[in-house]
Amino acid sequence: MHPPQMRAQARALRARGHNIHAVARTLSLPYATVWHWCVDRPEPVKRGTELRCFRCRSDVENPTDPAAYAYLLGLYLGDGHLAVSPKVPVLRIACTATYPDLIDACEAAMLAVLAARVQRITKQGCVSVESSGVHWPCLLPQHGPGKKHERPIVLADWQRPIIEQHPGDFLRGLFHSDGCRIANRVTTRGRHYIYPRYMFVNESADIMRLCQWSLDLLGVAWRMNRRNSLSVARRGAVATLDRHVGPKS
Template structure:
């Protein structure tokens, strides 16, 4: 029936056999007859076509912060983990995936306190050659030349993605003496925390490029934090990044 053009659904409905089983039988039949069906490729890097570079810069930041790629013989996907407190971030992560790789499906998997946004294709390793075994802070993270060009063109995309993943905008406070009276003074500040020296250096270099002043704050003896606190720099960050939502 399948060879005569019937759909797998029709065969499944007629014989009461699950569609997954029908699909497997069809695959085995094609394999025995030497028929190879090539899956369509929508990877812009493999096809040498243009893609949305601004969306890619943002997605690169999300990947370097809270993302990872699963690349196994029968399982391939990019995952970005987003806190459930920021539903807008979840939407933006999925939108960026669909924009960069429009030919592949996405899904959301609910976890405890967070949502895993997934996009299914083995070609995410083409788009993020930083993929490799082990944790990102335990291996070198170096951008390729074509990624450097994108970050130079769209630096705020990368900054925004990194802050949205491993950063935050908070309100700090201190006490100052004004006119002989001690008053509480509040001011906004951006933080970025990541164990990878390479990723923090990448953020620092990109902040320098757009004129944002920043400092490194140590957690004990570990310089895991980047801080942006100067008024003019915070205003720039508010204009191009903003708080999570």
């Protein structure tokens, strides 16, 4: 069997304009073999998503839009699902139908990161924003069988620097999926107070730790008010999240 390097060399010569006879003569190969490599089974043309998948390109180290990637990763960890089938993987993120801006932001992030086309499927109480793409598993290595809280969720080595540089965008994705900004009402000594508070609820201890880590990166004070629930209530901390996250809309 001929090594892959020889096949690649034959295709390279053919691409530079040499005919099949010349390539076969240069490489001392049978005409039929060169014809099969260069004509019958030419090198597959890289499609759009492959060219945009920075994990599959040797000349690109980071996503073109790392902020969009951090946001999309947060959305995926919250309300996303990557269906990997024998055909083409499909990324689905469920967005509450009452937040049209969130749906637009989710679609924009998919298009910025990888997708060539995004579709919206209306379901009971939500809109599923979906994109098919062979390379979604490359960019979302946290996918796997079963529910997220029943399997380990750990960032890959190449993902951590992206989140470290864009913790606010990552948190925006987390809070836009499994979080909220609410008006907290408190009565003290007969006086009523209303102040904003952010809440994040997730059953996965690993995802909760990623949220805590990202808040720490921004210097945002937080506390766990339940096993699966995180609260950000201090005035300065809320103000910081308002700059990076903001309420859903």
